[in-house]
Every structure is written in structure tokens, then in C-alpha cells.
Amino acid sequence: MRQTWNGITLCLALFSAGVLAFIYLPLLVVVVYSFNADSVNSFPMTGVSLKWYRAMMQNQQLIASLKNSVMVALISTGLAMLLGVPGALALDRYDFAGKKIFERIVLLPLILPGILTGVAMLGFFQEMGIKPSMPAVVIGHTTFLIAIVLTQVYARLKRLDRAIEEASADLGASRWQTFWHITLPNISTALIGSALLSFTLSLDEIPVTFFLNGVFNTLPIQIWGMTRNGLTPEVNAISTVVFLASLILIVISTRLREEEKA
Amino acid sequence: MKKTAVHKKGMLLPLLLPPAIWLFLFLFLPYLNLFSYSFWKPGPFDVVKEFTLHNYAKFFTATSSGSVPYHVLIDTVELALVVTVFTVILSFPLAYYLNFKVTRFKQTIYMLVIIPLWVSYIVRAYSWKIILGTNGILNSAFIWLGVTDHPLDIFLYSKVSVIIGMVHIYTPFVLMPIYTALEQIPRNLLEASKDLGAGRFQSFLHVVVPLALPGVIAGATFAFVLSMGDFLAPSLLGGPDSSTMIANIVQQQFGTSNNWPYGSAIGIVILVLVLAILELTGRAEKRFSALDTVAMRK
Numbered sequence: 001m002r003q004t005w006n007g008i009t010l011c012l013a014l015f016s017a018g019v020l021a022f023i024y025l026p027l028l029v030v031v032v033y034s035f036n037a038d039s040v041n042s043f044p045m046t047g048v049s050l051k052w053y054r055a056m057m058q059n060q061q062l063i064a065s066l067k068n069s070v071m072v073a074l075i076s077t078g079l080a081m082l083l084g085v086p087g088a089l090a091l092d093r094y095d096f097a098g099k100k101i102f103e104r105i106v107l108l109p110l111i112l113p114g115i116l117t118g119v120a121m122l123g124f125f126q127e128m129g130i131k132p133s134m135p136a137v138v139i140g141h142t143t144f145l146i147a148i149v150l151t152q153v154y155a156r157l158k159r160l161d162r163a164i165e166e167a168s169a170d171l172g173a174s175r176w177q178t179f180w181h182i183t184l185p186n187i188s189t190a191l192i193g194s195a196l197l198s199f200t201l202s203l204d205e206i207p208v209t210f211f212l213n214g215v216f217n218t219l220p221i222q223i224w225g226m227t228r229n230g231l232t233p234e235v236n237a238i239s240t241v242v243f244l245a246s247l248i249l250i251v252i253s254t255r256l257r258e259e260e261k262a
Numbered sequence: 263m264k265k266t267a268v269h270k271k272g273m274l275l276p277l278l279l280p281p282a283i284w285l286f287l288f289l290f291l292p293y294l295n296l297f298s299y300s301f302w303k304p305g306p307f308d309v310v311k312e313f314t315l316h317n318y319a320k321f322f323t324a325t326s327s328g329s330v331p332y333h334v335l336i337d338t339v340e341l342a343l344v345v346t347v348f349t350v351i352l353s354f355p356l357a358y359y360l361n362f363k364v365t366r367f368k369q370t371i372y373m374l375v376i377i378p379l380w381v382s383y384i385v386r387a388y389s390w391k392i393i394l395g396t397n398g399i400l401n402s403a404f405i406w407l408g409v410t411d412h413p414l415d416i417f418l419y420s421k422v423s424v425i426i427g428m429v430h431i432y433t434p435f436v437l438m439p440i441y442t443a444l445e446q447i448p449r450n451l452l453e454a455s456k457d458l459g460a461g462r463f464q465s466f467l468h469v470v471v472p473l474a475l476p477g478v479i480a481g482a483t484f485a486f487v488l489s490m491g492d493f494l495a496p497s498l499l500g501g502p503d504s505s506t507m508i509a510n511i512v513q514q515q516f517g518t519s520n521n522w523p524y525g526s527a528i529g530i531v532i533l534v535l536v537l538a539i540l541e542l543t544g545r546a547e548k549r550f551s552a553l554d555t556v557a558m559r560k
Contacts, residue, residue: 089277
């Protein structure tokens with residue numbers, strides 16, 4: 001009996017290793033081949049070189065698209081925080097008519113396929129006379145990022161111990177003082193976490209951007225174009241950079257989660 | 263304890279109005295607009311605003327070449343189901359193993375689970391292009407190993423490559439909720455089950471599986487809806503003839519085909535289908551979560 005169970009555990013371990021390999025190996029391939037000396041991604045690699053990183057740095061369009069992406073991500077994240085955090089407070093503190101409907105509508109752009117939000121906005125902007133452009137992309141990103149910020153902050157507020165706010169009020173603090181000195185510091189990890197997540201999602205977004213960008217290229221749209229036009233090994237280099245950047249962001253956000261738990 | 267103890271009702275409007283107005287303008291109105299587009303006529307340059315059911319009829323009737331556009335939707339649903347089944351088959355054992363068999367490095371393991379969620383979609387989709395391509399790594403490795411003497415073109419630009427790529431992309435979305443569901447199972451429930459004489463397999467079947475079910479349903483829903491609405495992976499990995507999936511048809515109507523009303527009608531069909539699926543799986547999740555609570559109380 002004991003014997004067969006160990007056999008099952010071993011199979012489970014092997015299977016799990018296989019799945020992890022399936023998830024991570026393709027990423028590793030991209031990283032390794034970004035140092036390829038050859039312009040064809042073939043096995044085995046013929047040599048090691050940094051030339052694709054040099055090519056990446058000299059690719060003006062690529063650098064410009066990176067700047068565009070960072071700008072869109074910063075503005076959209078900022079707007080989503082400005083709109084989403086008050087929304088989360090309203091949901092947490094008040095009951096109002098249509099609350100359930102509001103909660104559902106907020107989540108739509110997260111739940112529905114991105115292409116639907118993309119084409120819906122494209123048509124609407126056309127009717128409004130807004131041309132595909134950077135502002136259109138920012139509006140698109142902000143709209144789905146509000147859902148991220150709102151749900152994350154709302155979840156944190158629900159777990160917040162109300163007694164400390166009441167204690168603050170009892171001790172004579174005004175509503176603003178209580179909010180500023182008690183509520184805000186207690187939800188700060190959720191605020192930073194949702195901002196980081198929003199920033200990352202905006203940097204990576206394609207389906208909505210695809211329909212709203214016009215000639216304004218963001219980084220993933222630029223990479224998308226490059227992958228379509230044959231294989232340019234520079235894509236391996238820029239992909240590796242993007243991968244490392246997301247690793248850094250994720251380590252920060254996991255640390256935050258741990259701090260909050262502690 | 264009233265919730266309004268700290269904040270007076272007076273703050274509701276200043277807090278709620280800005281996001282509510284934004285979402286009304288940039289979410290509700292666009293979707294309403296999509297809905298009305300689907301009943302208008304396509305014109306040579308712009309949409310002709312006259313009511314018609316033609317766009318929907320076109321989707322469900324055969325073209326002159328004999329193919330029915332609606333069949334693409336059926337194919338897409340099938341493909342999304344295949345992707346969903348594979349993501350669950352890959353995720354569940356891994357989530358189970360990480361939760362119950364690994365006792366050290368919990369932090370690292372949690373990172374392993376969430377990292378792929380944060381890694382760029384386009385990077386992950388593209389990685390399969392360089393692996394499966396005609397001159398790609400798989401082919402050149404096969405030649406190097408002597409398995410074949412010429413590159414095989416069976417890997418890329420097929421339904422299989424689209425499925426492989428999508429399973430890779432969406433597995434983390436399934437792994438995460440299953441991992442979380444398993445993590446939340448109180449370990450003393452398993453001990454109780456053992457004390458009451460259940461074998462490991464019985465405990466697994468009657469304690470672990472039912473409690474993990476809401477996580478499985480949530481993850482499967484993610485995988486299904488996301489892969490059903492994907493038009494990027496199919497056109498990157500499915501090759502030039504990428505009209506294999508429904509979202510690609512929508513993209514074409516808003517792009518080269520320039521028939522926005524028809525594209526909108528297909529969009530609305532997808533929307534209704536997705537909302538129906540979410541309603542069903544949402545109910546199923548709640549039902550099984552309710553079972554959880556009953557189980558916990560007992």
C-alpha cells in the first residue's frame with residue numbers, strides 16, 4: 001500500500017516538473033536566444049553575442065514605442081487610481097440604489113474578451129469624432145484599469161478593522177484626519193499593489209490598444225508588428241528586457257503582500 | 263454596527279460620481295453603440311443608420327461558397343473547450359503537488375505560480391513561434407539529432423500550434439485559482455477524514471476535490487472566455503489563414519473588410535454567449551462554495 005502511494009507521488013512530482021517546464025522553458029528559450037550570434041533561431045546555437053541588444057538600442061521605432069508605452073501606463077494608472085480608489089470607498093462605505101449593477105458594469109472589461117471592449121470603443125469614438133490616437137488609448141486603458149484598482153482596494157477595505165477608524169473618531173479626529181492618518185496607511189499596500197499591477201497590465205495590453213492606436217505604437221503593438229514581419233532576433237532581446245522588468249515588478253508586489261500578512 | 267459610522271452619507275456622491283460618469287461614458291455608451299451598430303446597414307464609406315436584421319441573418323446563413331460564418335463560432339467554442347480541458351489537466355496536479363507535497367520554499371513556490379501571470383502575453387505567444395517555426399528550434403533540434411533530414415512544416419501554422427500556444431498562455435490563469443482553493447482547505451479536515459478511516463484516495467475524492475471545485479470552475483471559466491476571445495495567438499501561430507477563430511472574423515470586419523455593422527453583430531453574439539457562460543459558471547461556483555460552508559459547519 002505504502003509502496004504504491006510513493007509511486008503515485010513520484011508520478012505526480014514528475015508530471016508537475018513537466019508542467020513547470022512547459023510554462024517556463026519557452027521563456028527560457030527566448031532569453032537564451034537573445035544572446036544568439038546567428039540571425040536564425042536554430043538549435044544548437046552557433047555562438048554568443050550581444051549584437052541583438054545593440055540592434056535593439058539602435059531601433060528608433062522600438063525605443064519610441066517603449067517611451068509611448070511608459071507614458072500611457074503612467075497616465076492610465078494615475079487616472080485609474082484617481083477614479084478607482086474613491087469608487088472602492090463608495091462601494092465599501094455606502095449602500096445605494098444600483099450598487100449591484102455598478103459592481104457588475106465595473107467588472108465587464110476584465111471579464112469580456114478585450115476585442116469586444118476594443119471594437120465597442122472604436123465605434124463609439126468614431127461617433128464622437130475622436131480619432132484613433134494616444135488619448136483614445138489612454139481612455140481605453142484607464143477604463144479597464146479602474147476595474148483592477150477598484151476590486152483590489154475594495155477587497156482590502158472589506159478586511160480593514162473598522163474599530164480603529166471609530167477609535168480615531170472617538171479621540172476627536174476629523175473625518176479627513178481619520179482618512180489621512182488611519183485609513184490610507186492601512187490600505188497602502190493594496191494601493192501600491194494595484195498601481196503596480198495596473199502599470200504592468202497597461203504596458204502589456206494589446207486587444208484594446210489594437211483598435212484605438214492609429215499610428216501611435218505602444219511597445220507590445222510594435223513587438224506584435226515585428227513578429228508578424230518575419231523573425232527579427234531583436235524581438236528576443238526586447239522580450240528578455242520586458243521579462244526582466246516584469247520579474248522585478250512581481251518581486252516588489254509579492255514582498256508587499258508578505259509585509260501585509262506579517 | 264452601521265457602516266456609515268465614520269463617513270457621513272454626504273461623501274457618497276463626490277466619491278461615486280467620478281468613476282460612475284467615466285464608466286457610463288467610456289464603457290456603457292460604447293457597448294450600447296456596439297449594440298445599435300449591429301442593427302445598422304454597412305455603407306460604402308460610413309455606416310447607414312437604418313434598421314436591419316441583415317447582419318445577424320448573414321452570420322447564420324450560408325454564403326455563396328457554401329460556408330456558414332456561424333460555424334466558425336462552433337469551431338472556436340470547440341477549440342476553446344479543448345484548451346480549457348488541457349489547462350485544467352495540467353494545472354490541477356501541479357497545484358495539488360505544490361500545496362500538499364512540497365513543504366519548504368513556500369514563498370518561492372507562490373512566486374512560481376504567479377510569475378507567468380505577469381509575463382507579457384506577446385512574449386509568451388511569440389516564444390512558440392521561434393520554437394515551432396519551420397526553421398525553429400524544434401525542427402533544427404530534430405535535424406541535429408538525426409530524427410529527420412529536412413525541416414518539417416507540420417508544427418507551426420496549424421490548429422495544434424494555436425492550441426499549444428493558448429494552453430501555455432492560459433494555464434497560469436487556471437493554476438492560480440486552483441492553487442488558492444487548495445491552499446484554503448483546512449488541513450484538519452483532511453486529518454479528520456483520515457481519523458474517520460478514509461483512505462487517501464477517499465479523502466482526495468470526498469474532501470479535496472469538492473473543496474477545490476469552485477477554484478477549478480473559476481479557472482476553467484477564465485481559460486474558456488479568454489481563449490474564445492483571442493485573435494492574436496491564432497493569427498501569430500495559426501498562420502496567414504487565421505480566420506479559424508471568431509475573434510479574427512470580428513477583427514477583419516473592423517479592419518480590412520470594413521463592415522462594422524456585421525462585425526458588431528458578431529461581437530454581440532459573442533457577448534451574449536460569454537455573459538451566459540459567466541452566469542452559469544458563477545452559479546455553479548456559488549453552489550459549490552455553499553456546499554463548502556455546509557461541509558465546514560458539519
